[in-house]
Amino acid sequence: MAVSVKLEPNDAVLLRYLLGTLPVDDAEPIEEASIVDDDLSARLNTIERDLIDSYVRGELEGPTLAKFQSWYLSSPLRAQKIAAAREIVRIADAVVDDASTHDAKTDTEAEEDGKSEANAAELRSAALAKPVALITPTFSYGAGSGATQSIAWRLGKFSAWATLGFTAAVLLLVVAVGFLTDKNKQLRQEVAQTKKQAGLSDQTASAGKNAATVGLALAPAVDNVATVTLFLPAPTRGASSIPKVDVPTGTGLVVLSLGLGSTDADNYRAELMNSSTQKIIWKSGLLRPGSDGTYVSVAVPANALRSQVYLVELTHDAANGKPELLGTYPFRAEVK
């Protein structure tokens, strides 16, 4: 059976393919991969919907807009997606608009919004679609209820809940700060110890060799390599923002401590990915969990990082020998 090389074109190339501007010779491998490669097929679908949404939002301009109108819309099957996209974008963006404009909106305006039955149904859909984190107190939607009013007006009815929620959030914050402080202390100790061990085993290792292809988690770490550390909690539905790590000039290693949640494997591997291209830019070697088994530390060469969002995929080898994904940890690097 012929073994084909996995095609990994970047998003710009796939966009050109969708807009019909890619030369035939370049388009052919993508056409083939669009059938045989699950990942690329999914990427094409995502990029196509993003392209349509950008058109609907008026974000396309210049040659891209011209090509979209002349080529993309020349097929009825494709053009049919526009009407649906308008509705989906409207529903999705309604959540954002609602959150940003509700303060200025009067009840009268809200009532006017609700005059049309169709509008009421759509607004209700948008409100129902609101992320749970933004509507902590749950409430029901009876006929003619909140559908015609802004989220803010409805939330006003639950001010007591809001106060309770705030208090709970403060308490959680205090606990989290305590936990992170403790974890940081633990991390510093681990890093110092690892540096010491690495220094003993390979005094000549240079930080410069700590390139993207090196497959050891902390192998080149010597005492004079500056490090920064960041604790990334285990992925949960509760996490809402991307942790940030500042990487000052001269930093040799960025040590990421990945919370393990309920996982208790003996060893792990981590891959660092560019969040936008999904390209793997660095892989670790085998990683052992930290002293209390609740996290695993991975030292990423600082020179592999730029100022952007990254994803760390943590895997372990399952019983069948194949790597099993345990979680994805996003973080933002700020290189200074």
Next chain:
Amino acid sequence: MSGAAIVGPNQDWEPNKESFQDFLNWLNGGGNSDSQRYLELRQRLELYFDRKNCVAPSQLADQTLNRVIRKLKENGDINGVAPLQYCHSVAKDVFLEALRADNRSPFYPPVSTTNPKNVGRQPVTLQEPNAAPEQKKKIAACVESLSSSDREVLVEYYRGPHRSRIEHRAALAARLGLTANALGSRAFGLRKRLEACIPGGLEKE
């Protein structure tokens, strides 16, 4: 869709239940023979032909599948090539045959100012309509029929301008413990369900 230019050998051959089941088994590597993989493949083939601006992508996809099923029936098996790879090679043949029969106009030309409605074929305008009121209601009903977690995925994945999507999608993937690809597939599946609520949106124009 009308005006299909279906050409080539065996175009009238249709699989029976047994040959179709054999095909499902082959497609699934002899294992689970559910039709999910088949539906995915058919959709990919349809997109393959549509992205080449073929007039009848759906029929060309079916023709491709019929040929593969017939070949499988005749040979008992298709060895030496992965199922999807083989389907692609047959799709290429089907496309080239359609290309050779271009006197039957199987392709949409690009829309231009001199040809704003793609004259002679399906009516496509440069100013696409919004969904009709009843279609909007259907979409709203579809959204309401989703589970709260599915609604969250749908809204979070597709909300906001292009420049902000990468970050909130990464955050969403982290919250759900999914890879970016897995999240994209889930969001796309949900979106397809909503798109199915307004079939033929432009045909009423």
